[in-house]
Amino acid sequence: MKKTYLMLLLGLVGFVSGCTNEDGSEGSTPSGNPGEIRLVFSGSGESEEYTKAIASDSENKIGNLKVYLFGAPKADAVDSEYEYVETWTMTDAAPGAGQFVLQPSGSSWTASIKPNEKKGLPYLTLVCVANQDKPFNADGTEMTALDAVATDATGAITTHGTTLAAFKAAYTAKLAPDGIIKTPLVMTGTGTTKISGSVSKVAITLKRMVARFDIDNTTATSQLTITSVAMGQGRPNGSLFGATLANVADPTDPASGLITYADVNFKGENANQGTLESAVYVYPNLSTDLSYLIIKGTYKSPSTGEQIPVTYNIPVVKTPAEAKPTDPANYIAIDANSRYKLRITDVTESNIYSTFEVEDWTSGGGVIIKPENAKPEFKEFSGTDQPTVITGEYYRTADAGTFNIVMTSTGELECSRSLVTKAGEIDWLTVGNVTKEQKDGLTITTFPVTITGATGKRPVSLTFINQAASYDPDLQRTLTFVGPEATPVLSEVVKGHSEGNSVDLAAPTAPKATMVNAVGSYVSVSLFCVDGIADITSPTGYSVTEVATEGFTTTYRVAITDASTAADGTTIDFKNKAADANKVTLTIEHKKASQPKIVANDNGSYTNSPYNDGTIGGTAGAVTADMYLIDGSTIYVKATCTESVAAGAVKVDALAGVTVAEETAAPGIFKIEIPAAASLTAGTAVAVTFKNATDETVTSTLEITPKSAKPTVSLADSNPTSVTDNNDGSYTIDATALSTNTFTLTVTAPTGAGIADLSTPFTGGGWLKLSDTNAGETSIDAGGNQVYTFTGGDTAGESGDVTLTFTNTVSDGGDLTVTLKKKI
Incomplete structure (x- = not known):
């Protein structure tokens, strides 16, 4: 039977790289937490070709996703030098430790993780496995748990971990005898970055680990109604990372390890009415497996019209170029992430005439030829002060000097200069006049670069654009430069x-x-x-x-x-x-403790005793104040430190006889009280010490002078010598001298005082009376005084004492008794 086969298999890239910053991020550095890595997952299996939509939603679905992190000490490390660090797992709930949320972003997905950096292993390979919880060995047994690497404070490895090379031997789970491959499909992808103080951005393309078969059959023309499809002599599992498959000596031997897949019902949109997409999924194989599709259904006999049950085994083969009609077709290998279409053209009861087409299987683009003038290529540096590579296309320059960048392209290049961050000095790196030459059909362009004062400056990117190509950023080349390692x-x-x-x-x-x-x-x-x-x-x-x-x-x-x-x-x-x-x-x-500052109270909620005016004297560190000696006599002051306005920031010590307390509702306001006036002596000062709570040796003082509240009496200096002060509150008066003279007494009351009347005291003492022109008042205001003038009385024969009692307005403030005696 002669068959023709069309092969159009387009390989997919496993990692999409872009212009990266020194921290592994693409383009401008995003803001975020230090050490954070942002992952961008391209649509499953997206290739660099621009192709139209082929994959279904279920084939692109990410049901679960694990990100395995492997660390290495250098950028050019090989797989055997990368060692396992930790695993991050996708979650739909609020993420906990080691978990992340996958967010849709257009045709891609994004996620953020913050790895636990291992000292000495700043370079990371991120291995992503979607839709498979555990890795397996080729024989179907579960892989042993990964061992995590450990390093010490110097970055030296103290315990080796599972290497990336060993992990890349992982497989999918084996199919059960009655099992079929269903969506969501196992996908993998890798990316590399370097942990830094900034946020890294890594683009990862996920690639499916299975192949897909579409079947084009129209019953109306072929008379074949397909009911199921399967694969014969297929692989029971697939390598997650494209490991070389073991060759099977005899694929027909039941002990070879190859299996016959369970039947998959042939149903869905366009089934037997055109092309049924995703009719069956299979794992990759070798051409020597001699795999074949098993098509089951019914064939309508052209002679009897009877529906005859049929089974067809269709080898997955292609016809060699320049083959003769008698030459056999060759079996082909089934590759991961490829789409195979069986196009049925004619059917008999015993044979199917068909062709295989092998096509790209992507989530976006049509098979359109990429523009001939593609992305410029970096060839080399030349000159005296050449940069050194940090990672990818990120380079470190000298502080000053010159070098050349040599680029190759299929057309003339232009170069644009930009800062990696939004602001900063850019002119530390300048590009001079370019030179170019044609060689081997390519344009070789040399860009002379001058570096001046690069240390401590922000990175500068140079973007090279092929003028003959599209201005799509994917067709541009960006090199980023930073100066020498600078002091922060x-x-x-x-x-x-x-x-x-x-x-x-x-x-x-x-x-x-x-x-x-x-x-x-x-x-x-x-x-x-x-x-x-x-x-x-x-x-x-x-x-x-x-x-x-x-x-x-x-x-x-x-x-x-x-x-x-x-x-x-x-x-x-x-x-x-x-x-x-x-x-x-x-x-x-x-900070050295500040001296407490004592000032007058400014909080109106707290008032002094009415007889205390609260006047503050002295300086803020050595304050003076007067207080009347009355039980409960109170003043308020404010004492604060610059360190804190909280309660307790200032502590206080007071001598006996005075109590000091900070107001709970008003930190810094202190109540100073004389509980018992008898405990202090008028005129004898007492000190209150305010201390900074952070250093109690730093103090300020408030010196309080107690003052008597008792009214006082004084004899005017101009009084005649006929009046004698006995210094015990009594006076002796020569009445004979009063016929032509008067004398005055002044009574002062600090807190106010009063006398019941000014007539009763003269009963029996008519030898003396108050002057009609200046008799004085019975009431004395607080802080005021009254002047009383005396002259000879109308009853000279009387000789009784005249006793004047002045009662203090304030209880417990003390009263004054003045006794006037007639000299006999």
Whole structure:
């Protein structure tokens, strides 16, 4: 039987690379958390060709996804040098440790993970396996658990882990005797990156691990109604990473390990009415397996019209080029991620006449020929100061010098220059006049580059565009350059400190932080370093925490966690991750406690005793105040420190006789009270000591002078000598002298006082009376006085004492008794 076969198998790329930054990200550096890796998964099996939609939704579905991380010490490490680090697993719930959420993004998916970096293993290969929970060995047994690598503080490996080479021997699970391959389909993809202080972006294309067969049959013309399809002498499982399959000596031997797949019902849209897509899925094989499709159904006899049950075994073969009609067809290998179409052209009861077509199986594009003028290719560097590769198309330059970039392309090139980040200096790298030549049908273009002061500058990208090609970014080549490993630059975060703390950048290479030595006290600083900041060991009593990363700037919070062990003068080194000898050291000095400041109370909710005016004298550190000696006499003052306005920031000691308490509802407001006036002596000062709670040796004092509230009496200096002060509250008066003279007494009442009346006291003492022109009042206002003028009385023969009693307005303030005696 003569058959013709059309082969059009388009290989798929397993990893789509782009212009990467120094941290492995594409294009401009996104913001996010330091060490974060953002994954972008292309539609399952997307190739570099532009092809129209072929795959169904179920064939693109990602039901579950695991990302296996392998680390290596260098960018050019081979699979045997990459060792297993950890696994991340997709979840539909809120992600926990080691989990991520897969988000749709157009025709792709995105996810973010933050690996646990192993010291000394900054280069990562991310191995993604979709729709298969566990890896298996080729014989169908489950792979043993992966061993994780361990390193010490220097980055040396202390425990070796499973290598990437060993993991790439993994297979899918074996089909059961009655099993069939169903969607979602097993897919794999890999990507590489380097962990840095910035966010990395990795693009990964997932590739299906099975092949698909479409069957084109129209019953109306072929008289064949297909009811099921299967594969004979097929592989029971498939390699996840394209491992070389073992050859089978005799594929017809039941012990060969090859199997006959279970029948798959032939149904769905267009079944037996055109092309039924995805009729059956099979694992890749070798051409020596002699695999064949098994087609079952009924054939309508052209002579009797009877539906006859039929089974056809159709070898998966192709006809060699220049073959003669008598030459046999050759079996072909079935490849992963390829689409095979069986086109049935004619059928008899014993034979099927058909052709095989092998096509691309993608999720987007039509088989359109890519433009002849494709992406420019980097050929080499030349000149005296050539850059060195960091990773991919990311290079490090000298601080100053020149070199050439030599590019090849199918047309003339133009070059554009851009910063990797939004802002920064770009002119440290300039491109001069280019030269070009034609050779072997290609244009060779040399771009002269000059470097000036590259150290500490942001990376610059050069994008090379083939003028004869599409301006699609996929057809452009981008090289990114950064200067030598620089010392990180430290800056202060505005409003990033707790109260009382500060950062001094007067000497940028020797910054200082002044911190209150208290738990929770903190300062915030930002470090700019293109290469990222190395791991930081927190000093005893302190914590150093990454807060955020924006581009190449990482923000840290330095906090005191234990005030008793946090040493004054501690230093913290922020080191360039690529060259830890380049570092900036932050010195922490403890803030010296401030002297408590004592001022008058400004809180209207708290008022002094009405007789105390609360006047504050002296200075803020040595204050004076007067208080009347009355039980419960009270004044309020405000005492604060610059470190804190919280309750307890200022402590207080007071001598006996005075109580001092901070108001709970108004921290910093202190009530000063004399509970018992008898415990103090008027005019004898007492001191209240206010102390800074962070250092109680730093103090301020309030000196209180107690004042008597008792009314007082005084004899005017101008009074005649006929009046004698007995110094016991009594006066002796020579009445004979009063016929022509008067005398005055002044009564002063600090808190106010009063006398019942000014007539009764003269009963029996008519030898004396108050002057009609200045008799005085019975009431004395607080802080005021009354002047009483006396003259000779109308009854000279009487000699009784005149007793004047002035009662204090304030209870317990003390009263005044004045006794006037007639000299006999």
